[in-house]
Amino acid sequence: MARPMTMTEKIFAAHAGLNEVSPGELIRARLDLVLGNDITAPPAITEFEQISAKVFDKDKIALVPDHFTPNKDIKSAEMAKTMREFARKHDITHYFEVGRMGIEHVLLPEQGLVAPGEVIIGADSHTCTYGAVGAFATGVGSTDMACAMATGETWFKVPASIKVELTGRLPRWVSGKDIILYLIGMIGVDGARYQSLEFAGEGVATLTMTDRLTIANMAIEAGAKNGIFPVDAVTERYLSGRVTRAYTPVAADPEAGYVRTVTINLSQLTPVVALPHLPENVRPVHDLEPTPINQVIIGSCTNGRIEDLEQAAAILKGRQVHANVRAIIIPGSQAVYLEAVNLGYVETFVRAGAVVSTPTCGPCLGGHMGILAKGERAVATTNRNFRGRMGHVESEVYLAGPAVAAASAVLGRIAGPEEVK
């Protein structure tokens, strides 16, 4: 009988061929998926070519050009070309060309490429998103990606886990983004450093898959190695029709050991924003002084799913974006885009005076499509508000969920959704 284990420990034990693992232990684990994008894959490809002539499994590598695509300049076009040619040479099954792509962390779950109990690494820090479906998923660098593409395995230090106990039910206009910002505000940007955030409690069942994806996505902003949710009826409904291969969900043992338990009563949460320049600077939106803004971004791997756009459309319908604001809306994938067209959201956005873009990470990381000038201020549903993140080093990013972002677009200042009359 193995010792009681957390979800992450159980997944690691299964992938390392061990009966049990303990926090702090160094293991080698086999990988179910290795991900890279147009920024991180090109250097990984250079290193891969020094190591091996063939990839470990052409079906278990995903390559997504999403950061600087459609390419913003010649240099980024060259990087995307490197990745495209590599994908062709090795006959990579899951290469997603512009026009069939999406922001990687919106696209992969949507396409059924991640499943419960799996181990996934990606050369992108927000790879932790896939914890939402009960997988172990974490971000790594390009050298790790290169070696993993050659061997199909990598090394890990087994993390200790923090249990995040959710109780109650979210009030209207409060979403997954508010939960994760509230948690980061509570424990700090290094509050879970080298650790796993394992979500639990009766409140989990009330959260949509979109809420869970948003929460797991930002586990890294608390310094966590991964964030992980239990696999329940909501998960199974989401996976049905997407994942056709066999998978093995795991559940935490009741006696599993946690370094700490944090409890959040969802019923008591209100919409929040994270002030510049760290995601931990979290305040209730109603506590802010009137703060005029220049730009709103709704989208990104954190909040670019159809439910996010639905919230924004509900607020923007029949209203106008404030004259001083540029509102940029970015569906997270081609499928999300098409659904937003069919549901009439795109028309709502355009009539409101917003811009709707093809899927891209662009503005989130200060790449393209919405760079801020000196002294400008944005409300964004993205995941980081570090200094200079979205443009000029003297610009400011306020992080929020789609409801606050849309309300702010209408009122021209940071605003809660119920302020929009």
Place this chain on the structure above:
Amino acid sequence: MEFSGKVWRYGDNVDTDVIIPARYLNTANMKELAAHAMEDIDPTFAGKVQQGDIIVAGKNFGCGSSREHAPGALKAAGVACVVAESFARIFYRNAINIGLPLIELGEGEVNIKAGDTLTVDLDRGTAQNLATGEEFVVPALPGFIQEIAQSGGLVNYTRQVLAAREGKK
């Protein structure tokens, strides 16, 4: 491994976006990126950093992105080693993988100032601030991570793993 260098001092939560801003990531040429290293918090750094200099910072150094360009740009700029109270985990892993030495001293005030000279002996596991005479113990890396470091980084280590696998066939 022994080295000595001038200290650049920074605070807590130095993130990967200030180590190397994403606007420059349309290249993976680390020499080109080194010219922009740290510029959003310290515009003087790239122009003045000398081969062998050492960065000393507070907690959670390297938080944020998985971009290996961050430790890569520091290494290419000539930084011999980063000393911090703690490191964000992806940065830590990336630095080990590419062979940029890191020293994690643990939380608490580190009495090292900008411009001080630090000598580090990784084999003996000691460091000394020549400006104050203060000595520090450098925590040893776990055995497996030492193996990666001794192989000269993860690429060489992986070559050995693959060669051993071929040998077994």
